[in-house]
Every structure is written in structure tokens, then in C-alpha cells.
Amino acid sequence: MSTRTSEDERKQIVSMVRDFVRREVEPIAQTYDNEDIYPHELIPKMRDLGLFGITIPVEYGGMELDFTTFAMIFEEISKGWMSLSGIIGTHHVLSHIVSTYGTEEQKQRILPRMASGELRGGLALTEPEAGSDAQNISTVAKKEGEEYLINGRKMFISNGENGNVFALMAKTDPQAAPAHKGISCFIFEKPVEGFSVGQHIDKLGYRGIDTCELIFDDCRVGSENLVGGEEGKGFHHVMAGLETGRINVAARAVGVAQAAFDAAIEYSQRRKTFGRNISDHQAIQIKLADMASKIHAARLMVFDAAEKKDSGERNDLETAMAKLFASEMCGEVAMEAMRIHGGVGYTKALPIERYYRDAPLMIIGEGTNEIMKLLIAKRLLQQHAV
Amino acid sequence: MSINIIVCAKQVMDPETPSSAFSVDSDIKQVTPVQGIPPVVNGFCENAVEAALQIREAAGGGTVTVLSVGNEFVMDVMKKPLSMGADSMILIQDQLCENLDALGTVNVLSAAITRAGEFDLILCGQQASDWDNAHVPLGLSETLGIPCLTEAKNIEIGDDSVTVNSSRTDGYEVFEANLPALITVNNEIGEPRYPTLRGIMQASRKTPEILSLSDLGLSEDQMAPAMALSDLYIPVSEAQCEIIEGEDDADSGRLLALKLREAKII
Numbered sequence: 103m104s105t106r107t108s109e110d111e112r113k114q115i116v117s118m119v120r121d122f123v124r125r126e127v128e129p130i131a132q133t134y135d136n137e138d139i140y141p142h143e144l145i146p147k148m149r150d151l152g153l154f155g156i157t158i159p160v161e162y163g164g165m166e167l168d169f170t171t172f173a174m175i176f177e178e179i180s181k182g183w184m185s186l187s188g189i190i191g192t193h194h195v196l197s198h199i200v201s202t203y204g205t206e207e208q209k210q211r212i213l214p215r216m217a218s219g220e221l222r223g224g225l226a227l228t229e230p231e232a233g234s235d236a237q238n239i240s241t242v243a244k245k246e247g248e249e250y251l252i253n254g255r256k257m258f259i260s261n262g263e264n265g266n267v268f269a270l271m272a273k274t275d276p277q278a279a280p281a282h283k284g285i286s287c288f289i290f291e292k293p294v295e296g297f298s299v300g301q302h303i304d305k306l307g308y309r310g311i312d313t314c315e316l317i318f319d320d321c322r323v324g325s326e327n328l329v330g331g332e333e334g335k336g337f338h339h340v341m342a343g344l345e346t347g348r349i350n351v352a353a354r355a356v357g358v359a360q361a362a363f364d365a366a367i368e369y370s371q372r373r374k375t376f377g378r379n380i381s382d383h384q385a386i387q388i389k390l391a392d393m394a395s396k397i398h399a400a401r402l403m404v405f406d407a408a409e410k411k412d413s414g415e416r417n418d419l420e421t422a423m424a425k426l427f428a429s430e431m432c433g434e435v436a437m438e439a440m441r442i443h444g445g446v447g448y449t450k451a452l453p454i455e456r457y458y459r460d461a462p463l464m465i466i467g468e469g470t471n472e473i474m475k476l477l478i479a480k481r482l483l484q485q486h487a488v
Numbered sequence: 489m490s491i492n493i494i495v496c497a498k499q500v501m502d503p504e505t506p507s508s509a510f511s512v513d514s515d516i517k518q519v520t521p522v523q524g525i526p527p528v529v530n531g532f533c534e535n536a537v538e539a540a541l542q543i544r545e546a547a548g549g550g551t552v553t554v555l556s557v558g559n560e561f562v563m564d565v566m567k568k569p570l571s572m573g574a575d576s577m578i579l580i581q582d583q584l585c586e587n588l589d590a591l592g593t594v595n596v597l598s599a600a601i602t603r604a605g606e607f608d609l610i611l612c613g614q615q616a617s618d619w620d621n622a623h624v625p626l627g628l629s630e631t632l633g634i635p636c637l638t639e640a641k642n643i644e645i646g647d648d649s650v651t652v653n654s655s656r657t658d659g660y661e662v663f664e665a666n667l668p669a670l671i672t673v674n675n676e677i678g679e680p681r682y683p684t685l686r687g688i689m690q691a692s693r694k695t696p697e698i699l700s701l702s703d704l705g706l707s708e709d710q711m712a713p714a715m716a717l718s719d720l721y722i723p724v725s726e727a728q729c730e731i732i733e734g735e736d737d738a739d740s741g742r743l744l745a746l747k748l749r750e751a752k753i754i
Contacts, residue, residue: 113564114571114688122682152685165685 106412107171115167116174122151123182131183134310135456140264141186141310148219153190155217157346158197162213169346169408173353177401180357181364184460187357188260188311189222191350195343196223196269200289203330203339212267212289221291224261225347226270226316227340229254234473236271237281237337241318243272243288250274250288250328252296252321262314263299266292270318271340274333287329287336296321307459308467345417347468348425352404355425355432355464356397362432362439362457363393369443386442393435400428419481426474429464436461491550491645493540494601495574496612496624497533499558499566502526503617510722517720518587519618529568532613534680536673537569540611541681543645551575553604557596559586563696570691571683577696578604584701584711590623591714597624598631599704609650610670614639625672635665641676 107115126144134141148154156172158164167175172194179187197216200208215221232238241254252272259268270288278284290297300315325331329339367390370381380386403424410417436457440447447454465471502525511520529537540552552574556566561579570577580596588596601607610629615622629636641660642653650669653660655676683691701711732747734740748754 108692110564110567111688111692114567114683114691115685117564117568118571118683118685118688147682150684151682156685165689167685 107168111167112171112174115171116178118151119153119175119178120181122147123178127179127182127186131186132450132453132456135183135185136309136450138304138309140312141189142264144186145189145219145222148189152217154193154219154222155197156190157194157201158213158217159201162201162209163217164197164213165217169349169411170405172346173349173356173404173408176350176353177357177360177404180354181361183310184354184358184463185308185310187350187354188308189264191347191354192225192260193223193265194350195225195340195347196267196289198346199269199287199329199339199343202342203287203335204289205331207326208289208329216267221267222261222265224259224265224268225340225343226256226259226262226268228256228258230257233258234470236340237285239271239273239285241270241272242276243270243274243286243323245274245325248325249322250325252288252318252323254318255300256316256318258303259314259316260311262316263302263312265312268292268316269329269340269343270323271336272318278334282337283334285336286333287339288323288327289329290323290327294321294323306462307456308463309459341418344468345411345421348421348474349404349408349411351464351468352400352407352421352424352428355428355461356401356404358457358460358464359393359397359400359428359432359435362436362454363390363397365452365454366390366393366439366442373444380442389438389442393438396431396435400424400431403427419478422469422474422477422481425464425468426471426478429461429471432457432464433461489547489549489645491543491547491608492606493543493550493552493609493611494604494607495533495536495540495552495554495569496597496610496628497537497554497556497566497569498530498613498616498618499527499556499561500530500616500618502528503531512720512722514719514721517717519720527562527565529565530613530616530618532615532617532672532674534568534572534613535675535677536611536613537572537574538680539640539643539671539673539677540609541573542678543609543643547645550608553578553607555597555600555604556580557585557588557593557600559583566696567691567694568683570694570696571687572681573687576694579696579698580701580704581698582701584708587713588711589713589715590621590627592711593624594627594631595710596701596704596706597628599706600699601628601632603704608667609645610634610668612670612672614672614674622672625670629670632670635669636672637663637665637669638672639676640671640673643671643673643677 152165155164156167160166176187200212229239243250243252273284274286275284296319298317300317303313370386371379373380407420407424410420440454440458443454505522505525509522513520544550544552554569554574554577557580612625637652639655640652641655644651649666651664653662732743734743
């Protein structure tokens with residue numbers, strides 16, 4: 103639970119991130135995205151700015167900002183280049199897991215170096231045969247003395263190559279019923295014997311950021327790396343972590359949609375058809391009104407979910423709703439921005455096509471929207487049980 | 489070595505305000521504030537803050553105090569120099585400061601600097617992006633009776649002196665002056681650093697000292713303008729295009745050169 107960040111601080115933080123994005127990110131975004139180049143040179147700057155420690159507690163070297171400010175930062179970065187937010191996305195899921203559920207020794211060992219950006223985190227959850235059905239993972243961690251022997255494969259792991267600390271979900275009790283009670287969460291740092299990074303995955307959008315396969319082949323991890331020192335709690339840990347992930351993904355969607363809208367409303371006042379700016383045509387005005395209204399609604403939902411998270415209240419319903427609504431909205435707004443731009447929006451000359459390619463990441467990532475709907479419905483039926 | 493620096497910084501309208509949103513009220517001869525676009529710290533003043541921080545770091549100690557005059561400060565904007573690393577801030581905020589001319593601003597700044605105590609260096613932005621006058625630093629150095637070195641692209645502090653490389657259109661000139669001195673800087677001094685998250689959070693615990701003119705012992709009479717603004721309007725710009733056609737490319741070039749000479753462009 104974070105202390106509330108003041109309005110003055112928020113405004114300054116947003117202004118700083120906006121300035122950073124305008125000066126350092128926007129000039130490279132299109133080229134790096136097209137050519138799938140990792141922005142190595144931006145990492146030291148992001149470290150200096152403090153972007154690796156946004157929500158990490160002050161006592162462990164972080165900034166302990168609240169989740170509303172966290173969302174604002176992700177929105178601003180995503181307006182410039184959504185991919186860049188991926189570097190600090192699962193990083194903060196991981197730091198949240200450690201700061202909430204880790205032992206004191208784990209917090210002191212991991213968090214200060216995560217806050218400084220010396221350690222950059224990733225979340226090793228998804229597998230080739232288990233994404234939405236996270237309980238069905240087949241990676242196994244078998245206890246041998248003071249170590250765990252890990253075997254399995256993880257898939258689509260952000261920061262897999264450039265990250266150096268991971269939260270790994272593995273079954274310590276493959277026979278447990280229900281299955282999630284057999285899942286444990288481990289934090290481990292590279293390099294570890296028996297661990298390797300497999301193929302680098304080429305993607306439609308979210309380019310420039312490494313998304314990789316991780317391979318565990320008789321990988322040995324010390325028992326001091328078991329989060330909280332307790333087996334069977336991993337599913338709970340990662341679900342709580344994913345709430346922060348869903349806030350950041352929803353905020354990314356708002357950022358991408360806002361960038362698409364900003365481009366569209368500007369273009370509509372320059373482009374002429376039938377002797378008038380296209381913004382004079384009601385067909386375009388209706389699109390602009392719909393786009394802006396949806397963005398506004400999504401942003402408020404993100405802030406609402408973030409406030410719930412800060413308050414310490416249960417927030418899985420609000421974060422799932424925000425992630426669902428914002429990501430679907432982003433897909434629609436990106437498409438509408440492309441329609442307003444017409445042919446030029448379909449070309450690589452403008453970032454509109456990038457927004458359109460990036461939008462599905464938010465629909466699929468951090469739990470598909472189909473899973474979000476199941477989660478929402480389950481909670482609603484619990485709340486309204488007759 | 490320890491050095492105490494005062495940086496004069498001005499809150500101005502965001503120069504990146506779209507021209508379509510910019511308007512003036514000619515009746516009251518004022519620029520109309522644009523709703524929804526917050527002001528900023530003048531760009532060259534941010535360069536001055538950056539220069540001050542670099543000098544303090546090189547000296548290994550000292551203070552950077554930011555000083556500003558205005559009638560209505562936006563605090564999250566004005567705190568930026570503190571977030572960048574300045575130690576303290578003094579804001580002279582008074583309704584009587586709404587339309588100060590350069591002389592009035594100099595009077596207020598010099599009174600505030602005298603009140604603040606001893607200093608080694610005053611740094612100012614070369615000019616402010618609102619009026620582009622570049623009057624205040626010169627008047628301030630004159631009033632305080634200290635040397636003024638302008639358009640610094642590099643500043644080296646000696647034992648009791650300062651050496652400055654001043655930008656010129658065809659290179660730079662090197663000047664040396666005794667301390668205390670006033671120096672104006674522009675963007676050639678280097679990009680202002682970002683305020684970091686840590687800097688912003690630390691600055692939020694610093695409270696600027698806010699003073700009125702009466703706190704400085706200044707009266708309304710001393711704010712009377714020495715300069716009158718006779719008119720304020722947005723100039724009308726017209727673009728005219730003339731196609732020059734000759735018998736061939738060489739002839740077109742010759743005709744173009746004649747036109748340009750007629751227009752006294754070449």
C-alpha cells in the first residue's frame with residue numbers, strides 16, 4: 103500500500119516523463135520499432151530518472167509512488183513508444199511480488215538493485231501449453247536438499263534476453279488439487295546453471311523489446327529464492343502481481359489511444375476533401391467525439407483501479423475491467439485514427455500503423471480479454487449471489 | 489571550495505503554444521493566457537540552472553538559490569529548478585509585479601539579492617522567450633555594481649575570478665572578471681538535466697520562500713514603468729509567390745538573381 107503522491111508531484115513527474123519522451127524517445131521510436139532494435143542507450147537515462155523504482159518502497163531505495171502516478175507514467179511513455187514501457191512493465195510486477203510477499207532477506211537482496219535498475223525484471227509464467235490456463239503449467243521445481251531442480255520451458259517472456267532477474271512460476275507439487283496450490287514462485291538472477299534464453303520471437307507489434315523463450319534444463323536454484331520461503335503460494339503471488347501488470351497494460355492502452363487521437367484530430371484539421379477540412383464533416387466529427395469519450399472513460403477506469411490498489415482493498419474486478427475496456431478501446435481508436443488518416447495512415451511514414459499494430463498486445467497480454475471477462479463475471483456472480 | 493550562486497529564472501508562457509491558440513488583447517495591450525496550456529520556466533533560465541548546478545558540482549560545495557519575480561506563480565512549474573537540484577527558491581509574488589518593465593524587475597531583483605546576503609555569482613538566462621528584450625541581466629549588474637559577462641557557452645571558476653567563453657557568430661571570445669559577477673547563458677551551455685523522480689520527491693519537501701514587495705521595503709512608486717508599451721498586435725504575414733520563367737534554366741537563374749537584387753536580398 104503506497105502513500106498518496108501529491109498533485110504537485112504528479113504534475114511534475116508527468117511533465118518530466120513527457121519531456122523525456124519528446125526529447126529521447128519520439129525521435130527513435132519509428133525506426134527502432136520497424137527494425138526491431140532494442141533501445142540500449144535509453145536504459146541508463148531511465149535508471150537516472152528513477153523509472154525502475156516507481157512503486158518500490160522508499161526503505162528499499164525506490165520512490166514508492168502511488169499506482170495512479172504509476173499509471174500516468176506508463177501512459178506518457180506509451181504515447182511516445184509503447185514498447186519502451188515493457189522494460190519497466192513486468193519489472194514492476196516482479197518488484198511488487200517481492201515487496202509484498204518476499205522475506206526480509208529477499209527484499210534487501212533484490213529490491214534496492216531493482217530500484218536502481220541494476221537488476222531488470224521479467225515474469226516467467228507463460229508456457230507453450232499454458233497461457234490463460236496458468237494453473238496448467240508443466241515446469242517443475244523438485245526439492246533436492248537446499249536446492250530446487252527446475253525443468254521446463256517458458257514462452258513469450260518480456261525482457262527475457264536483457265532482463266537479469268526473473269520471477270519463475272513452477273510446480274513444487276504437480277499432484278496438488280486444486281492445481282494452483284502446487285505452484286510456487288521463485289526469484290532468481292542470471293546467470294544460473296541450466297538456464298538459457300531460447301529463440302527471440304519476432305512480433306507484429308511491441309517491437310524492439312525482447313520477447314523470448316526461456317529454457318530450464320536441470321536448472322538449480324537455492325531455496326533462499328523461494329518467494330516468502332513458502333511452497334504452494336506462487337499462484338496467489340503472481341495473481342496479485344498481475345493486478346499491477348493490468349494497471350500498467352491498461353495505462354499503456356490509454357497512452358497509445360491518446361497518441362492516435364492526437365494525431366487524428368490534428369490531421370483532420372489539415373486534410374481537405376470536397377473543399378473543406380475533413381474535421382468539418384460530421385462523419386469525422388462523430389468519430390472524434392467517440393474516440394475522445396472512450397479514452398476519457400478508460401483513463402478514469404484506470405485511475406479508479408489504481409486508487410483501489412493503493413487503498414489496499416481487493417481490486418481484481420476493477421483492474422480486470424480497466425484492462426478489458428482500455429485495451430478494446432485502444433484497438434478501436436487506433437483503427438478509427440487510421441480511417442481518419444486514410445491511405446497515409448496505412449503507410450510506414452506515420453506512427454498510426456504502429457499504434458494499430460501495438461493495440462492487440464494490450465488485448466492479449468497480462469491475461470487475454472476473454473479471461474478478463476471470465477474473471478469479471480465470476481466476481482460479479484459472487485457479489486450478486488442469490 | 490564552496491560557491492554561492494543566485495539564478496534568476498522567469499515563468500513564461502509556453503513558447504510551444506500553437507500559434508493558432510495565441511492571441512493578444514490590443515485594448516489592454518496584453519497577451520491572452522491560453523486555457524489548458526500551463527506556463528513553463530523560460531528555456532534559457534533552465535540553462536542557467538543547469539550551469540549553476542554544474543559549477544556547484546565542480547566546486548564540490550555551495551548553494552544554488554533560484555530567484556523569481558511575478559504576480560501569479562504556478563508552483564509545480566516553478567519548482568522544476570528545485571527538482572533539478574537547486575537548494576532553495578525565493579519567489580517575489582505580488583499583484584504589483586503583473587506588468588513590470590525591465591527597470592521595475594531590476595529594482596525588485598536587486599532588492600531581493602541584497603536581502604539574500606552574500607553571493608559569488610548571479611546567473612541569468614540570456615533573454616526570456618516572452619518579450620526577448622534581454623534587458624534585465626544588464627540592468628541588474630549595473631544596479632549591483634558587478635561585472636556582466638554575456639552569452640556564456642562555458643564558465644570556469646578561479647580563486648576570486650571567473651573566465652567565460654562568450655558565443656559570437658563567428659566563434660567565441662574569452663573574458664575574465666572578478667567575483668562576484670553576473671553571467672548570462674543560452675542553450676550553448678548544455679541541455680538542462682531532467683528532474684529525476686527522486687529530485688521531484690525531494691523538492692516537494694522544500695518550500696519556496698514567498699515575499700511581497702513590502703517585505704523588500706519596495707513601494708508602488710518604485711515599480712512605475714520607465715517604458716510605455718504603445719501598441720501590441722500580431723503582425724499580419726502575407727506570402728506571395730512569383731514563378732520566374734526563363735528561356736532555359738540558366739536564363740531562369742539570371743532572372744531570379746535580378747529579382748533578388750531588386751529586392752535587395754543579394
